[in-house]
């Protein structure tokens with residue numbers, strides 16, 4: 455028996471009939487871009503997040519690129535301005551910044567939550583700092599009232615990278631409605647996954663929403679009239695149709711993830727393992743909306759041995775992520791920077807299988823294997 459890291463076939467099979475119907479509606483309509491399905495998804499998404507605007511785009515990276523590009527067009531950002539971003543995020547957050555000729559200022563995460571250490575931000579603020587890109591990493595909200603105060607004090611925009619935390623909330627406010635603008639990814643493996651690339655931006659700022667919508671469509675609001683040097687990054691009708699189906703079930707799926715995370719947290723007792731640390735640890739994991747468990751990430755000093763051992767026991771795991779962005783060849787100029795917490799996280803983390811369709815038996819097998827690991 456093989457326990458897959460993420461069984462996308464099984465996840466989508468749950469909705470197979472509805473997805474096939476949605477696809478055939480789009481095929482039969484003969485209309486594939488900027489049509490009713492996208493409009494409907496944007497409306498559904500804005501309602502779900504409680505944001506004034508939602509704009510469908512091509513993917514999550516583009517969502518973040520377009521937010522920053524939008525702020526450039528509005529005159530809030532200009533070349534060389536600094537954007538604070540966690541050092542241990544997926545590289546896409548940082549690519550969005552450098553793609554716009556802005557400077558990423560990397561900040562270490564908290565060692566327990568893996569999220570940006572809000573207490574370290576203020577020291578990094580300079581005259582050129584214009585924005586903070588928070589990342590709700592692994593599905594856990596990165597937020598506190600102090601980050602809002604800090605942004606206000608220094609006139610910074612807060613941009614949420616909400617690729618991993620669809621449906622999470624802080625005091626009843628959904629991620630995607632906490633900051634000034636948010637980027638979403640509907641990459642197939644994300645909690646709300648399309649059947650291909652897809653993404654979106656949410657914001658309450660009307661001007662920003664208008665600019666982003668134009669920027670994703672060649673910089674044009676009216677056909678053959680171009681106000682900006684834009685790009686082509688639009689959400690396909692067929693992906694929007696799939697997302698309209700899957701959005702109906704996301705709360706159920708996120709609850710199924712919480713239940714599986716709760717089982718892991720109760721069942722794993724191997725003392726060498728460092729378990730994920732939820733915010734609001736007084737709440738039961740099952741009831742704690744600040745986490746949607748996109749990934750269940752543990753730490754172990756002998757991570758590679760543990761991964762091999764699990765593999766030999768038929769359990770697939772992944773590492774999110776093995777190499778920090780600042781150590782990548784793509785960012786030679788940052789290779790010399792040293793972030794000890796980020797480095798140790800990257801050396802020790804391991805993502806266990808977690809998904810809405812994992813069975814109790816599978817969860818029990820993973821727990822048993824981990825508890826019996828010796829090295």
Ligand SMILES: *Cc1c(COP(=O)(O)O)cnc(C)c1O
Pocket residue numbers: 513514515516543544546547589615617618638639640641651652653
């Ligand atoms: C997936 C992801 C992105 C990029 O989304 P794509 O749709 O793959 O472009 C950005 N940031 C984070 C944190 C992600 O996990």
